[in-house]
Amino acid sequence: MLLPIILLGITFLIFAFMQAVNPYQRLFCFLPTNPSRLTKQQVELLMDKYHLRDPLMVQYISWLNQVLHGNLGWSQASHESVGKTIVKRFPVSAEIALYSFLPMIAIGIYLGIISSVNHNRAIDHFTRLAAITGWAFPTFVLGLTLLAIFYGASGLLPPGRLSTWASLIVHSEQFKTYTGLVTIDALLNGEWRVFLDGLRHLILPVLCLSVIEWALTLRVMRSSMLEVLRQDYITTARAKGLTERTVIMKHAVRNALLPTVTIAGQDLVFLFNGNVVVEVIFNYPGLGQWAADAALQLDVPAIIGFTIFAAVCVLIGNLVVDLLYAILDPRVKYD
Amino acid sequence: MQVLKALVKNPLSLAGLIVLLFFIAIAIAAPWLAPPRPGFSSYEIPRDGFGITPKPPSKEHPFGTTQGQYDIYYGVIWGTRTAFIAGLIVTGSCALLGIIVGGVAAYCGGLVDEVLMRIVDIFLAFPFLVAALAVASLLGRGLVQSMLAMTTFGWMSYARLIRSEILSIKERTFIEATKAIGASGSRIFWKHILPNSIYPVLVVASMDIGSMVIWLSSLSFLGVGAPPGYADWGQLISYCRNWIAGGQGMLFRYWYTLVFPGGALFLFVLSFNLIGDALRDILDPRLRGRKISG
Numbered sequence: 001m002l003l004p005i006i007l008l009g010i011t012f013l014i015f016a017f018m019q020a021v022n023p024y025q026r027l028f029c030f031l032p033t034n035p036s037r038l039t040k041q042q043v044e045l046l047m048d049k050y051h052l053r054d055p056l057m058v059q060y061i062s063w064l065n066q067v068l069h070g071n072l073g074w075s076q077a078s079h080e081s082v083g084k085t086i087v088k089r090f091p092v093s094a095e096i097a098l099y100s101f102l103p104m105i106a107i108g109i110y111l112g113i114i115s116s117v118n119h120n121r122a123i124d125h126f127t128r129l130a131a132i133t134g135w136a137f138p139t140f141v142l143g144l145t146l147l148a149i150f151y152g153a154s155g156l157l158p159p160g161r162l163s164t165w166a167s168l169i170v171h172s173e174q175f176k177t178y179t180g181l182v183t184i185d186a187l188l189n190g191e192w193r194v195f196l197d198g199l200r201h202l203i204l205p206v207l208c209l210s211v212i213e214w215a216l217t218l219r220v221m222r223s224s225m226l227e228v229l230r231q232d233y234i235t236t237a238r239a240k241g242l243t244e245r246t247v248i249m250k251h252a253v254r255n256a257l258l259p260t261v262t263i264a265g266q267d268l269v270f271l272f273n274g275n276v277v278v279e280v281i282f283n284y285p286g287l288g289q290w291a292a293d294a295a296l297q298l299d300v301p302a303i304i305g306f307t308i309f310a311a312v313c314v315l316i317g318n319l320v321v322d323l324l325y326a327i328l329d330p331r332v333k334y335d
Numbered sequence: 336m337q338v339l340k341a342l343v344k345n346p347l348s349l350a351g352l353i354v355l356l357f358f359i360a361i362a363i364a365a366p367w368l369a370p371p372r373p374g375f376s377s378y379e380i381p382r383d384g385f386g387i388t389p390k391p392p393s394k395e396h397p398f399g400t401t402q403g404q405y406d407i408y409y410g411v412i413w414g415t416r417t418a419f420i421a422g423l424i425v426t427g428s429c430a431l432l433g434i435i436v437g438g439v440a441a442y443c444g445g446l447v448d449e450v451l452m453r454i455v456d457i458f459l460a461f462p463f464l465v466a467a468l469a470v471a472s473l474l475g476r477g478l479v480q481s482m483l484a485m486t487t488f489g490w491m492s493y494a495r496l497i498r499s500e501i502l503s504i505k506e507r508t509f510i511e512a513t514k515a516i517g518a519s520g521s522r523i524f525w526k527h528i529l530p531n532s533i534y535p536v537l538v539v540a541s542m543d544i545g546s547m548v549i550w551l552s553s554l555s556f557l558g559v560g561a562p563p564g565y566a567d568w569g570q571l572i573s574y575c576r577n578w579i580a581g582g583q584g585m586l587f588r589y590w591y592t593l594v595f596p597g598g599a600l601f602l603f604v605l606s607f608n609l610i611g612d613a614l615r616d617i618l619d620p621r622l623r624g625r626k627i628s629g
Contacts, residue, residue, distance in 0.1 A: 002453065009457035020473040129347065132612055136605040138549045140556045140572060141597040144579045148587060152580035272462035277553055281576070291465065295472035296558045307469045311460040 023052045029073040029301045073301030077293040082305035091180025093286035104210040112221025134215035143208045143281035159283040166197040209274045224256040265321035341617045351609025362415045369412040380405040399591040402574040413566035422544040428486045430540045433493020441501035471559040481560045500532035542611030545604035571596035
């Protein structure tokens with residue numbers, strides 16, 4: 001019930017921020033094709049057509065109408081319509097996100113368990129210190145350091161998405177695109193070398209992106225475990241004579257996992273933030289790099305389009321988490 | 336006092352405190368450590384020529400110069416002030432805005448509460464950096480614009496926190512007691528509810544300063560934060576981008592362009608995180624004074 005209201009609110013908020021730029025710049029948000037060939041007269045006509053001289057409420061409705069019809073305008077930064085750019089670049093960013101997401105959750109949960117079981121012992125202090133350090137390490141400083149070591153020093157892991165030769169294969173006619181994720185498509189096409197090349201380019205961005213997220217997962221898992229371990233039913237389980245391993249794995253971890261699932265939605269937000277920085281550093285041609293370019297060039301339609309897209313993704317992510325929560329926790333029921 | 340004692344006793348937070356004091360000392364002593372040139376703003380990094388290639392540390396430039404011959408030492412010293420100012424102002428305004436919205440929501444309740452909390456939800460749907468990047472670029476490049484953009488999307492967690500604190504304190508017996516002795520509604524709110532619920536907000540805010548400095552540096556790094564030549568760590572780090580790879584066979588040739596500003600930023604944020612992490616454990620009543628066997 002609330003979702004449409006929040007979506008409407010999001011568009012309203014974005015529209016309010018669009019007012020910071022002049023109406024001619026806003027006009028780009030309405031044009032589905034390259035506006036550079038328009039004459040002055042045509043521009044004035046379009047200004048009227050899209051109600052850019054009318055009261056704000058009329059402007060808003062006219063803009064919302066375009067957005068709902070999938071027209072987000074023309075992006076100067078990518079020389080394409082915003083919608084096309086998002087469709088094209090989303091799999092690129094999704095690939096980094098996918099490879100960071102799963103390991104970071106697994107590692108974070110594992111270290112969180114270790115840390116809490118050994119509360120206030122050396123290993124707890126060590127993992128906590130590592131998490132705090134990882135959390136304090138700005139993504140871009142970490143990224144540049146990794147780049148200096150693995151590219152500058154050794155040339156081992158270059159920036160970009162694919163080497164030139166692999167890129168030629170991917171863009172050739174024989175290569176079929178199934179998912180847009182280069183590693184998976186390469187496997188499906190039986191191109192082992194392209195797969196390995198794609199993986200080679202993915203290692204650094206993925207590593208850079210996961211460090212911070214894992215620190216977050218670790219902290220949540222640790223404090224959640226500490227709380228669960230204090231519960232009476234854990235004492236009962238121990239009193240029954242169960243082995244410590246069974247108590248931890250069967251009784252504690254299962255219940256402590258719930259808050260970690262809750263922050264998985266939050267992780268999506270972090271992935272969006274991190275992707276922007278990481279893609280800029282590693283010259284990875286995804287949504288984040290495009291957004292950063294757009295911000296520098298004041299490419300209004302791209303900035304607006306990407307922001308809407310990010311917000312909608314986060315909303316969907318949170319919805320999925322809510323539904324997952326109901327599956328995992330029998331006490332939660334949705335009618 | 337007790338909190339401070341606990342902070343000093345924990346080796347991690349003690350280290351954090353020492354690093355923080357070190358940065359405070361640098362920020363205060365900046366005019367003596369790196370005297371600004373007369374006639375220029377003290378936040379403008381002096382340039383030694385206009386050459387592109389960074390130069391290694393020398394007697395004149397203890398930390399070397401970065402792309403465009405900006406003096407790294409000067410930038411790092413005055414960048415400390417930028418970090419403190421930006422971190423404190425942004426976090427302060429976020430906390431204040433959050434306290435007002437959350438306080439009004441909890442105090443009024445009903446429809447007002449519902450509407451305000453849905454507004455919070457709307458703002459929360461935006462990934463922070465994405466939204467800040469968008470707003471900062473729409474407002475035009477600059478430090479003030481970036482800070483404004485960050486404040487716009489940074490207040491929501493405070494609003495939620497203070498609201499839930501107030502709602503739980505409202506139900507306590509001591510509030511009932513003050514009602515029973517006939518205190519007025521506004522007196523109860525200002526004298527009893529607010530002072531008791533504001534404490535956790537302050538803890539969260541103290542932990543937030545570090546991350547706000549990272550976000551601001553990220554914006555500068557992406558090119559929408561501080562203007563060129565401004566003493567800001569993120570800005571200095573963005574200058575090293577073209578050089579850090581060093582070229583084949585010239586391992587870490589330009590290391591100084593990243594290590595000094597990057598190290599300063601890292602240590603600054605680390606000190607806040609170390610203190611914040613310890614503070615949370617000290618102040619969390621659920622974790623207080625208990626031991627877990629296992």
